[in-house]
Amino acid sequence: MKASSRFARIIHCLSGAPVLLLVFAGMLHNPPPAHAVPAFARKYGLPCSACHVGWPMLNNFGQVFKDNGYQLGNDRDSPITRDASYFPIAVRMTPMWHRESANNQIVDATPGDASVEAGRAYSTAGFDLSGIDLWFVGTLYKNISFSVLPSSDGTAAFHFENAFVRFDNILGSKWLNFKMGKYELDLPVSEKRMLTLSNNGGFYYIYHFLPYGDSNFFGGIGDNQLGVELAGHNSNSYTRYAFSVLSSNDGNPNTPYGRTMDYYGNFDQAIPAGSLGYVRMSGFGYFGQSPTYYLTTGGAAIPGTGIGNEPFYRVGGSVRWYMDKLDIQTVFLHGYENGYLANGIASNTGPLPAGDRSAQWNGGFVETNYAVTPQLVITGRYEGIRMSQQGSESTASNLGDLDAFTVGYRWYPMMYSRAGLAWHQEYSVVKSQGVGNIGGVFAPSFNSQNVTSSSIFAGFDFAF
Amino acid sequence: MTSHKIIARFILGMALAAAPAAWAQQSHIGSLSGDGHRGQELYRRYCVGCHGPKGDGKGENAPYVIGPLGDPPPRNFTTGTYKCRSTPSGSIPYDSDIYNTITRGVHTTYMPSWRALTPQQRADLVAYVKTFSSRFKNEKPDPAIAIPAETAATPDSIARGKELYQNTLKCGECHGASGHGDGPSAPTLFDNLGNKLPPYDFTSGLRFKCGESDRDLYLIFLSGLDGTAMPSYADFLKGDQAWDLVHYLRTLQINTPNAGKKQ
Numbered sequence: 001m002k003a004s005s006r007f008a009r010i011i012h013c014l015s016g017a018p019v020l021l022l023v024f025a026g027m028l029h030n031p032p033p034a035h036a037v038p039a040f041a042r043k044y045g046l047p048c049s050a051c052h053v054g055w056p057m058l059n060n061f062g063q064v065f066k067d068n069g070y071q072l073g074n075d076r077d078s079p080i081t082r083d084a085s086y087f088p089i090a091v092r093m094t095p096m097w098h099r100e101s102a103n104n105q106i107v108d109a110t111p112g113d114a115s116v117e118a119g120r121a122y123s124t125a126g127f128d129l130s131g132i133d134l135w136f137v138g139t140l141y142k143n144i145s146f147s148v149l150p151s152s153d154g155t156a157a158f159h160f161e162n163a164f165v166r167f168d169n170i171l172g173s174k175w176l177n178f179k180m181g182k183y184e185l186d187l188p189v190s191e192k193r194m195l196t197l198s199n200n201g202g203f204y205y206i207y208h209f210l211p212y213g214d215s216n217f218f219g220g221i222g223d224n225q226l227g228v229e230l231a232g233h234n235s236n237s238y239t240r241y242a243f244s245v246l247s248s249n250d251g252n253p254n255t256p257y258g259r260t261m262d263y264y265g266n267f268d269q270a271i272p273a274g275s276l277g278y279v280r281m282s283g284f285g286y287f288g289q290s291p292t293y294y295l296t297t298g299g300a301a302i303p304g305t306g307i308g309n310e311p312f313y314r315v316g317g318s319v320r321w322y323m324d325k326l327d328i329q330t331v332f333l334h335g336y337e338n339g340y341l342a343n344g345i346a347s348n349t350g351p352l353p354a355g356d357r358s359a360q361w362n363g364g365f366v367e368t369n370y371a372v373t374p375q376l377v378i379t380g381r382y383e384g385i386r387m388s389q390q391g392s393e394s395t396a397s398n399l400g401d402l403d404a405f406t407v408g409y410r411w412y413p414m415m416y417s418r419a420g421l422a423w424h425q426e427y428s429v430v431k432s433q434g435v436g437n438i439g440g441v442f443a444p445s446f447n448s449q450n451v452t453s454s455s456i457f458a459g460f461d462f463a464f
Numbered sequence: 465m466t467s468h469k470i471i472a473r474f475i476l477g478m479a480l481a482a483a484p485a486a487w488a489q490q491s492h493i494g495s496l497s498g499d500g501h502r503g504q505e506l507y508r509r510y511c512v513g514c515h516g517p518k519g520d521g522k523g524e525n526a527p528y529v530i531g532p533l534g535d536p537p538p539r540n541f542t543t544g545t546y547k548c549r550s551t552p553s554g555s556i557p558y559d560s561d562i563y564n565t566i567t568r569g570v571h572t573t574y575m576p577s578w579r580a581l582t583p584q585q586r587a588d589l590v591a592y593v594k595t596f597s598s599r600f601k602n603e604k605p606d607p608a609i610a611i612p613a614e615t616a617a618t619p620d621s622i623a624r625g626k627e628l629y630q631n632t633l634k635c636g637e638c639h640g641a642s643g644h645g646d647g648p649s650a651p652t653l654f655d656n657l658g659n660k661l662p663p664y665d666f667t668s669g670l671r672f673k674c675g676e677s678d679r680d681l682y683l684i685f686l687s688g689l690d691g692t693a694m695p696s697y698a699d700f701l702k703g704d705q706a707w708d709l710v711h712y713l714r715t716l717q718i719n720t721p722n723a724g725k726k727q
Contacts, residue, residue, distance in 0.1 A: 045513055045529045045574060060580045064579070072569075073576065074577075076533075076574055081531060081532070236579045373505075374505075
């Protein structure tokens with residue numbers, strides 16, 4: 001399922017009217033497209049575990065392979081070196097059972113009668129389907145690779161999650177690799193390769209968060225973006241960099257929003273720690289702008305003509321420690337939204353009203369993954385976000401703050417180089433401050449209540 | 465059979481089953497000491513698909529890595545025979561030789577570079593790989609081949625190398641007159657396990673199976689590639705002749721921008 005649309009709904013819920021977190025959670029119920037490519041395992045004869053801590057999460061060998069443009073570099077990467085029948089496609093889907101629940105939800109006191117509302121907790125549960133990923137990815141020639149990933153939601157409504165061509169080792173240097181298309185930003189911890197899948201735990205909140213009342217269409221650095229990337233790395237990818245110039249459209253095709261460019265950069269350095277593995281440190285930043293109004297015709301906005309652009313940014317850092325079987329990953333992020341964006345005000349209307357200002361927040365997560373064996377990985381994560389400045393002085397200072405806990409495990413009953421199957425169980429709970437029934441009229445006693453929602457997930461995740 | 469005998473036989477059986485892993489569980493590469501137990505888990509994660517759980521080169525993918533180009537099958541570790549060594553032909557390699565092969569991979573085969581693993585992990589893998597052959601228990605590696613300082617790659621040196629290649633040693637019989645690996649004997653070459661093994665094509669790149677530096681190439685001439693048709697020329701190359709051959713072979717690497725340049 002497309003992450004940007006998923007989070008557009010989150011934003012709507014947080015900034016709009018009656019909040020039905022449970023409902024939106026149910027609507028979202030599709031694990032984000034996650035990247036594991038049995039096609040590569042088939043091509044090179046390596047088991048999934050060679051590139052993945054537990055698929056889809058990459059280990060360093062997998063990172064080097066990816067950084068090399070999906071090449072092992074032994075003059076056996078070009079399609080001409082493979083059997084002519086080899087076809088670079090991978091399929092992934094997850095049949096599952098899941099349960100979603102949330103408290104402080106507003107419902108009609110009498111079903112069917114909208115005149116009287118009440119607040120209550122409720123849950124939904126049942127068997128379900130994730131979306132499907134049909135991933136074509138491989139090399140076109142030595143040092144030229146490609147990726148096309150049509151991805152659907154649970155109803156088989158498709159979009160292009162990514163699509164790019166990449167040129168590697170330009171001028172014979174690992175430090176010069178160029179990519180154009182739609183792709184995942186070079187984040188310190190990949191959201192597309194995370195080991196958690198549930199509604200509440202299937203993404204990193206800090207990668208997508210927007211404050212209450214914000215009008216920015218930007219779905220966050222976790223969304224795949226459209227643009228070009230220059231990237232490089234050393235031979236073991238202990239030193240890496242990536243710099244992107246991106247269209248200000250949050251990865252949406254047909255340039256529906258702005259005409260400006262955004263910029264993203266990441267620098268990543270690993271330091272060997274002897275028998276204790278290695279430590280990675282990185283710094284990253286996304287600097288963008290977003291229109292606050294559009295040219296119109298007949299009063300309706302003309303897509304792609306966004307003007308009155310105002311800035312926003314996300315900056316952060318990461319420290320990740322990779323030991324023998326255990327990794328500990330911490331990511332910190334600071335977010336900023338210009339006052340016009342933060343309050344949903346067109347910038348051609350004059351100065352900001354008194355009391356309105358930029359919005360800023362801090363967030364981060366700590367995630368640990370323990371590979372008991374290559375076929376059993378236990379994962380746990382805490383994530384928190386705290387507003388440091390609301391867009392409006394009148395807004396409660398902690399509105400939108402959240403705490404999220406996720407625990408789970410993945411068991412890979414078989415592990416070989418043709419396909420992958422994982423039994424996945426997960427529990428995730430999220431507490432959001434003051435987001436219940438914001439602005440609600442009929443049941444004011446439930447306004448701005450804290451909302452706690454939880455997900456229980458159990459399913460078979462398979463890839464071929 | 466009494467229960468005591470059954471238990472005794474069970475214990476004996478378990479001990480015998482564990483025997484291959486009970487020795488040669490360490491490796492030493494510089495300041496690194498590898499542990500075979502850790503290496504076993506790494507082997508299972510990274511190597512088993514090709515080299516197989518028994519280290520006999522019969523992993524589930526072994527039949528497929530040969531590919532349309534006729535690449536060599538995965539190494540059978542149980543024989544204790546290694547191509548890339550710093551030791552004379554017939555000797556087992558040093559731990560550092562196996563470590564270097566794991567680190568750089570084997571060019572033009574499906575053995576990738578495992579430089580992405582930490583040095584400790586690679587040392588652990590070496591320790592485990594050694595457990596597959598009793599040679600590492602029973603033998604010591606011979607002293608490493610001494611490599612003298614490289615001579616200048618002069619036109620005279622290259623001419624002497626050409627004479628060695630084309631006439632004296634007749635390298636072209638296998639590798640071809642122009643180094644394309646298409647000599648008249650090429651179709652007849654097999655490794656010690658009966659697998660067809662074409663000679664190396666020097667024009668395929670700057671790297672060789674056992675390294676890419678001039679010293680690596682020198683070493684190949686002196687050590688040979690055990691288990692293949694490439695013999696050691698230690699008894700035939702005198703003085704600086706091996707360097708002359710190195711300098712000539714570099715001129716055959718016509719498809720690489722740095723062909724002929726000193727490494």
